[in-house]
Amino acid sequence: MAKPLPPDSMGNLMVNQWPDWLPLRADLKSEKPYGAPQLDVPIRLNTNENPFGPSKALVKDLEGAISEIGARLNRYPDRDALELRRELARYINQLSDTRFAEGNIWAANGSNEVIQSVFLAFGGAGRSALGFEPSYSMHRNIARVTGTNWISVARGENFAIDLTSAKSVIAQERPSLVFLTTPNNPTGTITPLAEIRQLARSCAEVGALLIVDEAYQEFSDEPSAVTLIPELPHLLVCRTMSKAFAFAGARIGYLVADTRAIDAMLLVRLPYHLSSATQALALVALSYSQELLANVALLSSERTRMRKSLERIGVAAISSGANFFLFESANPAALWSELLESGVLVRDVGLPAHLRVTVGTPEENDRFIAALASAQEKSSTR
Ligand SMILES: Cc1ncc(COP(=O)(O)O)c(C=O)c1O
CATH class of the missing domain: 3.90.1150.10 (Aspartate Aminotransferase, domain 1)
Structure with missing residues (x-):
């Protein structure tokens, strides 16, 4: 029992x-x-x-990385996690045939922290964020905690996004942030890239950012929205090592975006937010991506x-x-x-x-x- x-x-x-x-x-x-x-x-x-x-080999390498940094724990970590961001860019480039560099990546303690930083930089009092629900409840929760007004738009048939009504709500409400989770949690629904592009264009018209939460992207056959970033710089993609990398306990999430959006993350992050241990463990896990x-x-x-x-x-x-x-x-x-x-x-x-x-x-x-x-x-x- x-x-x-x-x-x-x-x-x-x-x-x-x-x-x-x-x-x-x-x-x-x-x-x-x-x-x-x-x-x-x-x-x-x-x-x-x-x-x-x-695997046993991965555990051994994780242990090796920890004992190596153990001797240096009197020092703060690399504040900008540059090596990790470079390796995350390399991982994304391999998957999606893109050309990102460390300046296009932000890394934090789980994608929840990434989402919180996005709200701290672009949301807050007097601003609104919009999401298509049912979806991941932390988008709404972090909106509340950061004093951002939350606008809930109901998903349509089979939990898909009704594009016509989505576009008209965005035009009417003029939010600062629009959240789209694909594959969506808890429904598993995939939003095709062509629809994401249309939503991104609606966001651009009202000066909003479109945040695509791709926590489960590796499990899907649809191409990643990161491929749209070069043409749509106001589209930000949030990802995590918690699911595909089986690394939930290590807490590593990341954002893929235009360099100017990444620069804004530096304004709201806490100094040395990503510990040396987290950075070292993530680098080892990335080397085991295959x-x-x-x-x-x-x-x-x-x-x-x-x-x-x-x-x-x-x-x-x-x-x-x-x-x-x-x-x-x-x-x-x-x-x-x-x-x-x-x-x-x-x-x-x-x-x-x-x-x-x-x-x-x-x-x-x-x-x-x-x-x-x-x-x-x-x-x-x-
Ligand atoms: C859609 C979605 N985004 C983000 C997260 C947060 O993931 P983490 O903070 O572990 O990276 C989750 C966790 O379940 C999720 O389902």
Whole structure:
């Protein structure tokens, strides 16, 4: 049976019970900290992590890098993370046949920090950011924390973006920032490059930046929006090593953009924000990109296998370009609990009639499919 992990330091129990002596901002008092339930369950398919830990060779090289920098930890890290940014540019250039250099890349502690820096530089009081929802909730959360007005535009049929209405809302609302996640979390939906180009043009007309969040891009067959940056300098692409590189614990995200947009990141970053350890570990992981991308291919083929298996047991699954997908359920809350009873944790993302599952190892996926099949069978005999 699933055991809850001990309460974390975010003091969840205190939410809404703030003492009078604490001068917390009024607009934060009713908020809850972000976080998926962390339960101690055998099969955890709820946070879109990559299930494959680093290989033995990679662990050895990571250890080597740590012991090398260990002797130099009295010194601050390279403040501008130049070597890491150069290697990230090289990685992107290899994938997308582009010509970026370190000046086109910003690196930070996870793409969440990148997104926060984008808000600090281009959002804030009196400005608006717009997003197509359902999508990654941190865009909205960081808007709130930075005092940026959030405009939510509902996605259309099959969670795709309705371009006509998107363009007219952008023209009417004139936001400073427009967020587009592709493949989208939690729906897995891919927005084709031709549509991104059209959205970018609408943004240019009102002086907005288009931020394309490509956290799951390596799992998709669609070309990356980085290929549009040379023609559309107000398009910024945010990516992460958390998913494809299976490096979520190391916290490395990055932005690919025109050099002037990257220069603006320097105005809002904290000095020495990216530790020597983080930079060194990321460089080692980048040198293993071929090995790590082989696992991405395996996960993408597992996604197809899982969706086919679900089809066979009569569960509709939504097409996805990421390492997760949505599946349908008449009663998602009940099914979530039933799967948990079988030791499988998926995510109830709050979408009516849907749950989200992350693609795990083939064995984990088999356990999920078996648990779902047995829940289906029980509900049909009820
Ligand atoms: C769409 C999207 N963007 C950004 C992130 C943040 O990733 P990280 O901060 O680990 O780089 C996530 C994490 O799940 C995500 O789903």
